[in-house]
Amino acid sequence: MRAAQWFKPHPPYASHGEGCWVVDVDGRRILDCANNFFSLIHGHAFPPILDAVHNAMIRGTAFGLPTESEILLAEALAVRNSRMEQTRFCNSGTEAVLSALKAARAITGRGRVAKFEGCYHGAYDWMEVSLDPTPVNWSDENGDPASVRLGLGMPQSVLNETVVLPYDDPQRCADILRREGQSLAAIVVDPLASRAGTVPMSRETTAVLREACQRDGILLIADEVISFRLSFDGASRSFGLEPDLITTAKIIGGGLPIGAVSGSADLMSVFNHSEGKPKVAMGGTFSGNPLSMAAGLASLAHYSQSAIERLNGLGDQLRNKVKDGFSVRGVKATITGMGSLFRLHLGAAHVTGYRTAYANPEAAQLIRQIQFAMLDQGVLLTPNCSGALSTPMTETEISLIADKLVAVVAKELAEHESGAVA
Ligand SMILES: Cc1ncc(COP(=O)(O)O)c(C=O)c1O
The missing domain is CATH 3.90.1150.10 (Aspartate Aminotransferase, domain 1)
Structure with missing residues (x-):
């Protein structure tokens, strides 16, 4: 459980x-109101999703070959948001975020990443830094958010490689990014982060992110695993974010396991394996499985x-x-x-x-x-x-x-x- x-x-x-x-x-x-942690946008047993999954299932549940349904779901995302020109599927939001981070490291040649204090992005070690700091340990000696271990087993190297940003202090956020920016591969941001209170990130902070990414060549990863539901094209545009990569999951799978990384064809070519060994490998036994694809297509079609x-x-x-x-x-x-x-x-x-x-x-x-x-x-x-x-x-x-x-x-x-x- x-x-x-x-x-x-x-x-x-x-x-x-x-x-x-x-x-x-x-x-x-x-x-x-929990809807399997916000993944069931149409509630339970939504007839169009049941029909779509049934029709997919009778043709087979998983293949070691690509299916048309992967292309259709990727296209459905691209139609909603031009920044999602290409998509690769996996099985969870965790995998989507970790794949996006690996891509950002490969593209920039840098190892460190930044995230916002308290914000949840799944179970990848770097994203578990400062997930639940307390007043006793949340600030470093400069008053900036400290990199705090979630629990035993998190190596010190992970803490050193993760810069923690304040969600609601744009000036401090700008100062930290001015100091650390050139060592960062990516900043991961969810502009309506549940653990940060489910309050919208301010325009001042999103402007700071835009500026730092442009100045220091950092990739911006919008984690829209939950917030994609906010509008037809997801969350970023309405918050003034211009993400390089977007991660989604939950509602795009219609209640079945799913995760996705999307971006421009140029950036997504980092995963390209058609010319030999890809810069970043992205596999997974059940990635892009036809049942999730079919459920996701039906889910989005009715959203x-x-x-x-x-x-x-x-x-x-x-x-x-x-x-x-x-x-x-x-x-x-x-x-x-x-x-x-x-x-x-x-x-x-x-x-x-x-x-x-x-x-x-x-x-x-x-x-x-x-x-x-x-x-x-x-x-x-x-x-x-x-x-x-x-x-x-x-x-x-x-x-x-x-x-x-x-x-x-x-x-x-x-x-x-x-x-x-x-
Ligand atoms: C913003 C965000 N990112 C990533 C994840 C991880 O997704 P999953 O549980 O599918 O691994 C979650 C899960 O709740 C999330 O809320």
């Missing part, structure tokens, strides 16, 4: 799903401009309802997010990035209690109380999520405060 899904005494075990509902083995219907606008509108409604509910009831909490993504935060602080989103152990425990209480009320959130909407949802589900979230947070905080006073 994946670590993030475990809690005591045991989580509900899923039996099946229908639209935005998941049914557990005891027959209980739960409104699913049209109008579907995106409707879903993002529901996201705005949800955040507004929750904010109003908190304010009417005097609850010291807030909800952040954009488009169809949201995250709960406790306290009155204005959340701008990892440090202002940071929950101390007591607050983190309370957040977990709220997740359990929401589950008790029949709404599934992720462990840090974030969520993602899916296209089967309507205003009815939005009201249900908002009402329950406001009531649960109000109750849990009141009980916590009375416990603290007693």
Whole structure:
């Protein structure tokens, strides 16, 4: 079982799903805002995806040969975003990010990489640096974000090779990049990073990245594994980012395992193996498998401009309802997010990035209690109380999520405060 899904005494075990509902083995219907960690944009058992997978499956599940469906999905991405001129597929977001980083190292001839404090980009060692630093260790002697080990087993060399940037301090970010830029192969950025609070990265910071990349010949990798859902062409353009490589996963696989690296034909030629040994090898037994390709094609075909606008509108409604509910009831909490993504935060602080989103152990425990209480009320959130909407949802589900979230947070905080006073 994946670590993030475990809690005591045991989580509900899923039996099946229908639209935005998941049914557990005891027959209980739960409104699913976790959507397998934001990968099911159309919820569960979406008929066009089931049909597409069925049609692909009866022709065979995996081949040691390329299939047409790989080309079709790559073309579907290229149509959405001209920066995704060519795409190579793999099986997860982790693999997509690590392949993009290997490409950047091969293209620039440099070894070091930069990422933003707290931000998650999968399980590649360099991307696990400073994933969960605390106030005790998050700054170095200059007050810059330190490179902090995620856990035992991370070599010192990985820490030395990873520059950590502040998500919400453009001046400091610029200073660090001026100092370190010429040693960097790539900067990896998710402009709506969940661990940095699910708050949009500022235009000032994205401008700093653009300038540093141009000045020092660094490749910009936009990690849109989650944020690709924000608009028809993904997230970068609306944040003023001009990425060299884009990594995607989750919704582009329609609920099946997938990852993808995309970029211009020129940069993507680093993976080219048609002329002999490629500069960077990108393989994988199940990479580009026809079931994921078919599911992904159906998923994107139904995630049209109008579907995106409707879903993002529901996201705005949800955040507004929750904010109003908190304010009417005097609850010291807030909800952040954009488009169809949201995250709960406790306290009155204005959340701008990892440090202002940071929950101390007591607050983190309370957040977990709220997740359990929401589950008790029949709404599934992720462990840090974030969520993602899916296209089967309507205003009815939005009201249900908002009402329950406001009531649960109000109750849990009141009980916590009375416990603290007693
Ligand atoms: C922004 C981002 N990048 C990369 C990943 C890794 O993707 P996967 O879990 O498919 O390896 C995730 C996973 O949640 C993610 O949120």
